[in-house]
Amino acid sequence: MTKHYNVAVVGATGAVGSKMMEHLIKRNFPIKSIKFLASARSAGKPIEFNGQTYTIEEATPESFEGIDIALFSAGGSVSAALAPEAAKRGAVVIDNTSHFRMDPEVPLVVPEVNRHVLKTIPKGIIANPNCSTIQMVAALQPIREKFGLTKVVVSTYQAVSGSGIAAIEELKIQSTQWEKGKDVEASILPAKSDKKHYPIARNVIPQIDKFTDNGYTFEEMKMINETKKIMGLPGLHVAATCVRVPVVSGHSESVYIELEKEATIEDIFASLKEAPGIVLQDDIRAQEYPMPIYAEGEDPIFVGRIRRDLDNPKGFHMWIVADNLLKGAALNSIQIAEAMIEDDLL
Amino acid sequence: MTKHYNVAVVGATGAVGSKMMEHLIKRNFPIKSIKFLASARSAGKPIEFNGQTYTIEEATPESFEGIDIALFSAGGSVSAALAPEAAKRGAVVIDNTSHFRMDPEVPLVVPEVNRHVLKTIPKGIIANPNCSTIQMVAALQPIREKFGLTKVVVSTYQAVSGSGIAAIEELKIQSTQWEKGKDVEASILPAKSDKKHYPIARNVIPQIDKFTDNGYTFEEMKMINETKKIMGLPGLHVAATCVRVPVVSGHSESVYIELEKEATIEDIFASLKEAPGIVLQDDIRAQEYPMPIYAEGEDPIFVGRIRRDLDNPKGFHMWIVADNLLKGAALNSIQIAEAMIEDDLL
Structure with missing residues (x-):
């Protein structure tokens, strides 16, 4: 170089x-x-x-x-x-x-x-790509390479920094207003250009970006369409519910996937352990799992809480966290x- | 009476x-x-x-x-x-x-x-029942009565009051510590009796209650087992990922369901509109959807963000919010x- x-x-x-x-x-x-x-x-x-x-x-x-x-x-x-x-x-x-x-x-x-x-x-x-999509596809790719992937259902816990510096400021101001017992004012979230604004301090808002005509938000449709394009799987079933939470930086995702082939939990661990850009953080005995305050400022994508679905042997649940301004x-x-x-x- | x-x-x-x-x-x-x-x-x-x-x-x-x-x-x-x-x-x-x-x-x-x-x-x-379970089964029951129910995948956004008065205090104290640039101290969440404690201010914690041996937490297993028992559906597929968020009161849930029979979005709306204890809050043009700060202190269960799955005609997504100390x-x-x-x- x-x-x-x-x-x-x-x-x-x-x-x-x-x-x-x-x-x-x-x-x-x-x-x-x-x-x-x-x-x-x-x-x-x-x-x-x-x-x-x-x-x-x-x-x-x-x-x-x-x-x-x-x-x-x-x-x-x-x-x-x-x-x-x-x-x-x-x-x-x-x-x-x-x-x-x-x-x-x-x-x-x-x-x-x-x-x-x-x-x-x-x-x-x-x-x-969209921040929420990047961390998800990077974590799913090593699993998909070995076991195939047919379905993804994701619920996000997205940080305010995804809406820019003004949204970070708004969270701080609202927190102070709330602690002092004042009225909490909102003018940025959920989407600056949308009609109504709601407080994010002490709240979660199930709207990121504006709504499309089909009832999904643009953010949700980005996750759905971009996942298929990046992974090269136009027929992949993807669904997303995108939610803003009072976190400064670091998007978290609760992801349910269904694979083409059966896999053990050890198989999933092994494929993530050797994957580039991924840190496996999954030790429930030591209460180790990814959290946004510890992912802030960090390069990797953190994956944990990996569990086999109790009903579907090809189904797995996981929790994916990354700094949305960095890897995202x-x-x-x-x-x-x-x-x-x-x-x-x- | x-x-x-x-x-x-x-x-x-x-x-x-x-x-x-x-x-x-x-x-x-x-x-x-x-x-x-x-x-x-x-x-x-x-x-x-x-x-x-x-x-x-x-x-x-x-x-x-x-x-x-x-x-x-x-x-x-x-x-x-x-x-x-x-x-x-x-x-x-x-x-x-x-x-x-x-x-x-x-x-x-x-x-x-x-x-x-x-x-x-x-x-x-x-x-x-468990707080998270109550609001979910009450919202799903009217849909199940008309269209049957085969699968539920839920990701929760749970308020700190579910861990008691001390956890509410801890969130307040941590918020102040964070705003003053002090070290944030944690001694209650995720579970008082567990070994490690993490801050909840500006964070989300993917652990509620302690872990069971199968990798799920007790809270997740409660949602899984209690849902089957209350609904009288021992064969129902249920999966849960339970997450604590920095909200005082009001649990939110992102729920994906699969029905026995096909239904339209209008069918789902109609069954929820007439259901006892449920308030349908779903008007995306007016940005109306449930949020915990507005559910706090309210009796009903609020349901919104209802969307048909884009791939499965028997699949639906919804967002359910209720005051965990009241209906929960x-x-x-x-x-x-x-x-x-x-x-x-x-």
Whole structure:
């Protein structure tokens, strides 16, 4: 890895963008040059990166001249407008928004699951999947490889940081209001652009993103559709119920799966133990299982509470936790770029 | 209902006991006399009930002489020792602990589901089911009556009040510690008598009660076994993953069910609309769905987020919320007594 790259980060000041910057440094990503792009509103502001001060530039089509890798996390409309412009100028775009994810010409990638699809990037754009989906498919892939997979039913326990920095602030403010006996005010969750807002402190909200016409939310449909696409299993049965909980960072998931072949609990343990990016945290005698406060800031996906279904010998239950801003977003985006470098695709 | 009853409340100072007292008054329960029993430690202390001051008495076998209805919620060992003594003296015991629940000679009752079993009480003891189980079976019963039920997979989002008053205090203290940047200390959750304790503020803990040998917790096995017993469906497939969340009161459940017969979403709505004790709260256009902060202090079970499974025409997903101290405990116990009075069994 002697080659170094010209990198652009679009949306560096957001919850995910700032984690991208942190992990580009932490992982010693081979950077030749880096620039930080944002809307006209943020342009001109200073931004610190690896001990140096940069100036945020306004993102325009021309900003991407000479860029090798463009990391987008500034919202769907920015990606829609500028990702094709970046790609047109020769950059490989890794887009963290949902805008291109279901485009059949855009690979949707979790390196542990489907890095092989990175060989063909028709539009020059790669999509980083939804946070809840990434941790689930990465944990299910090693099991699926050995025993096949026919059905997935997931209920999520998602952290507020998935809704951005403002949602983290809202949880903090509401907690203080609640403790002081004041009225709790809500203006962000469950979805900033939706009509009603509900408190998240001391509450759980069974709505993430807005509703689609079929009664599922967009978040639930993302988990359903993206899982099938990433795993390359269009016929897989997937159902999701997505719920916001008063946790700062770290999404948790209660997952029920049905396999093609029978497996023992030891088989499942063995396949997860050797899996890349996975930490098996399952020792009930020692009360060891994944929890979001301990996953925050950590790279791996933690899996535990693995149990065979009591009625279906091909059924298993498990509990999957990961930092939604890291493996669920920033880290996975960087790992996509690293996989391309390793595989001589960049 | 002109007959009035001599009532004993065992464990009146606990989280459930105090709600029992509140709702005996609120529901105008036909009380001739009432006494409050506890361990020797609490005996002699004053206790307020309906504007009068009573003195807590030490619970002994003789305390139950002349008692018609004994409401127990002072822990399994107290019930084990004293419920048979109360029954021997002619009281009908309604026990809120898990001690007698799976005894084949003890009816386990949610009045909306199986009040008919109250006709035969071989030991003079009736068990009040686990809080998470009550709200689930009451919501599933009207659907099961019309379309049959073959499978239930539930993931819970359980409030800390299910672990008693000390757990509510712990959540409050931890929240303050967290906001002040102090170390967060844990000594109650996930299970006071277990070895390790974890913070619940800003966290979710996938352990409620201790673990059994099969990898499931006692709470999960309660949901599995009690659901089959209450619904009278020993062959029903039931699986549960029970998780504690930082909510004060109100258990939420993400439930996936499979029916015997196909049903439409309108069929499911119709059966829940007319069901006793259920409030259908399902209007996604108005962002109406159940949430624990709005269920706290309310009698009904709230059901929403009802969706047909996208792959299985006999599969449905729903979200069930109820106040775990009320319908999940104190209220259901009182409703059992009311059902017996109505059915001329007491």
